[in-house]
Amino acid sequence: MSPLARALDDFRAAARAFSRPARLYLLSEFLAWTGHGIMSVLYNLYLVEGGYQESFVGTAVSVVALGLALTALPAGVLAERWGRRRCLVLGAVLDGAGFVVRASVLAPAPILAASFVAGAGQAMLAIAAAPFITEHSTARERTHLFSAFFASALLAGVAGSALGGWLPRVAMALPHAARPDLLHAYRAVLLLGAAFCWSAALPLLRLRGLVETPLQRADEPVPPDAARRLFPIALNAALIGSGAGLVIPFMNLYFKSRFRCSSGQIGLFFSLAQVLTALAALLGPAVARRFGKMRTAVVSELLSLPFLVTLGAESHLGIAVVAFWLRATLMQASTPLLQTFIMEALPSGLRARATSVMNLLWNVGWAVSATLAGLIIQRFGYAVPFYFTAALYATAASTFYLAFRRTPEIPAAPRLSEETKGQRGEGPLLTE
Numbered sequence: 523m524s525p526l527a528r529a530l531d532d533f534r535a536a537a538r539a540f541s542r543p544a545r546l547y548l549l550s551e552f553l554a555w556t557g558h559g560i561m562s563v564l565y566n567l568y569l570v571e572g573g574y575q576e577s578f579v580g581t582a583v584s585v586v587a588l589g590l591a592l593t594a595l596p597a598g599v600l601a602e603r604w605g606r607r608r609c610l611v612l613g614a615v616l617d618g619a620g621f622v623v624r625a626s627v628l629a630p631a632p633i634l635a636a637s638f639v640a641g642a643g644q645a646m647l648a649i650a651a652a653p654f655i656t657e658h659s660t661a662r663e664r665t666h667l668f669s670a671f672f673a674s675a676l677l678a679g680v681a682g683s684a685l686g687g688w689l690p691r692v693a694m695a696l697p698h699a700a701r702p703d704l705l706h707a708y709r710a711v712l713l714l715g716a717a718f719c720w721s722a723a724l725p726l727l728r729l730r731g732l733v734e735t736p737l738q739r740a741d742e743p744v745p746p747d748a749a750r751r752l753f754p755i756a757l758n759a760a761l762i763g764s765g766a767g768l769v770i771p772f773m774n775l776y777f778k779s780r781f782r783c784s785s786g787q788i789g790l791f792f793s794l795a796q797v798l799t800a801l802a803a804l805l806g807p808a809v810a811r812r813f814g815k816m817r818t819a820v821v822s823e824l825l826s827l828p829f830l831v832t833l834g835a836e837s838h839l840g841i842a843v844v845a846f847w848l849r850a851t852l853m854q855a856s857t858p859l860l861q862t863f864i865m866e867a868l869p870s871g872l873r874a875r876a877t878s879v880m881n882l883l884w885n886v887g888w889a890v891s892a893t894l895a896g897l898i899i900q901r902f903g904y905a906v907p908f909y910f911t912a913a914l915y916a917t918a919a920s921t922f923y924l925a926f927r928r929t930p931e932i933p934a935a936p937r938l939s940e941e942t943k944g945q946r947g948e949g950p951l952l953t954e
Contacts, residue, residue, distance in 0.1 A: 532811075533804055536666035543658040543732060544667055546725040547610070547651075548674045554614060554647065554722035555675040557621065559682015559796075560715030563789045564690070565624070566774050568708040572628040576775065580896020582624075583771040585634045587763075587889035589641020590648070591882050597642075597649045598878025605734040606654035606874075609646045611723045616643025618720030625712035641885070647722075648881050653873045656865045657734075665807040665815065665862045672858040676800040680793040682718070686711060687789015752876055754925030755864055758918050759880040763887030765914035768895045768907035769833075773846070776904050781839045791843055795850040802855035815863040816926055819856035823919040826852035827912045834908030853915070860922075867929055 540548075566579050601609045620640025623632055651671070659667045693707035702710065769776075777783040777791065810818045829849035836842040868876050895907050 528808065532808055533666055533669075536663035536807075537670065539660070539663040540667060540670070541658045543607075543729055544655055546728055547654060547658075548670060550610065550614070550722045550725040551651075551671060552674045552678040553718050553725070554617065555678035556682040556685075557618070557715040557718030557722075559679035559684075559792070560686040560711060560718070561621065561682075562679070563683050563686030563774060563785060563792055564708050564712055564715075566771065567778070567785055568625070568705070568712060569628075569633075570775070571705045571708060575896075576772070576899050577896040578630070579775070580771070580892045580894075582633055582637050584767070584889035584893040585637040586641040586644070587767065587885040587892065589638035590645040590885035591641075591889060593642040593645040594649060594878045594882035594885065597645045597881075598874045600646070601650040601653060601874045601877075602871075605732075606650040606657075607726055607729055607732050607734060609650040610654065611726050613643045613646030613648075613650065614719060614723040614726070616640070617647060617722075618716050619643070621716035621719050622713065625709055625716060645881055645885075649874060649877045652861055652865055652877050653870075656873060657870070661866075664866070665810060665859070668858040668862045669803045669807055672854075672861075673800040673803045676796040676803065676854070679796040680800070682715065683789045683792035683796065685714070685789075687784075687786045687793075689714070691784075691786050751867060751926075752872070752879060754922060755876060756879050756883050758922045760883040760887045761914050761918035761921075763884030764891045765887075765911035765918070766884075767888035767891030768898075768911045768914075769830075771892050772895060772899060772904070772907070775899075776833075777842075780837075780904060781842065783839070791846060795847045798847055798851045799854045802851050803858055806855055806859050810859050814931055815859040816923070816929070816931065819859040819863070820919045820923045822852050822856040822859075823915060827916055830908055830912045830915070834905040863926075863931065866931070867926070 569579050569582065597609065617640050620636045620643060623636035624640065627633065655667055655671055689711045690707040693702055693710065774788050777788050806818065826849045829845040832845040833842055833849065836845060864876065865873055898906055
């Protein structure tokens with residue numbers, strides 16, 4: 523059997539052990555990220571079509587990150603005390619509401635206010651996710667579940683990116699009497715994305731009987747050695763967020779401005795990048811089984827850096843697109859491995875708190891750098907932010923490796939037998 527076939531067989535075996543809460547959460551994740559995929563392709567183009575420049579686009583992006591950052595710690599407390607499922611449902615509702623307003627109006631104040639609300643909703647979704655799937659899985663399938671969680675978001679992004687690129691073209695091809703202008707075509711498709719975000723709450727509402735206990739009492743002491751692990755985790759999040767904010771919000775404008783690409787082409791580029799990343803994420807556990815989750819993730823991040831630099835310097839579309847795909851695949855495929863490693867390296871009572879801190883610092887970095895990037899791009903062009911991002915990513919990968927290189931990893935448990943499949947992280951579930 524080939525290594526690829528073995529990896530796929532291993533993933534299928536682990537997927538059969540996914541609990542019902544985990545499976546429903548994967549569906550919820552798919553719906554939410556379909557909406558986000560539409561937003562990622564169209565929203566910046568919508569703002570530019572509405573008369574705004576890159577500096578305001580950067581501000582709007584940074585306010586989303588500000589909402590994520592300022593609600594990160596409260597969301598962590600909410601997830602610990604009120605329950606991860608409830609926090610996820612509320613996050614989907616707020617995310618969808620912010621999405622609707624952002625797509626419906628072009629006045630600066632409502633855009634920024636709705637961006638903050640969407641960021642608050644996304645904070646709840648992001649912070650409750652990792653603890654939720656950790657407590658509803660076992661060591662045997664957990665790495666595969668995190669990979670499936672990440673891959674479902676990416677594949678949903680493929681669907682969303684494809685819809686975001688294709689539907690405006692369909693609208694513009696309608697008979698003249700029914701044909702909207704480009705701005706209103708973008709708006710209609712963005713509102714469809716908002717509907718997907720709202721629908722993410724529906725699968726989680728089917729878990730009404732799920733009983734979740736508080737993860738940690740407020741007066742319960744945290745082991746000092748465990749608490750010290752939060753610093754390198756937080757530093758890594760701040761560096762990655764700062765680097766990402768310099769380039770990721772502007773990738774669609776990069777292709778449009780430097781290469782004159784259409785929304786359809788940009789949607790195709792984004793979709794194929796997410797397909798490749800999803801495949802790499804699903805194969806990642808097989809590689810991590812041999813080399814370790816942390817080492818595999820760090821090497822993958824470092825290998826992405828030459829392609830990031832290439833994007834800044836390249837003037838040929840074909841080479842830039844290939845560099846974009848390879849950079850996204852290598853960098854993003856490391857995410858589920860790092861998430862699994864961090865969740866397993868911390869006690870259960872620190873997981874939601876660590877996720878809160880990571881989201882706080884990642885989004886503070888993103889907010890600051892996205893604001894600066896809009897100004898830098900207007901003055902110096904697109905190349906400089908890519909070079910700064912490469913330096914920040916290299917620092918993040920190196921410092922994280924040095925901090926955790928001696929930390930033992932939890933090995934995968936043997937495959938579950940038929941007798942034990944009833945106890946695979948279902949959690950206390952009452953009869954509905």
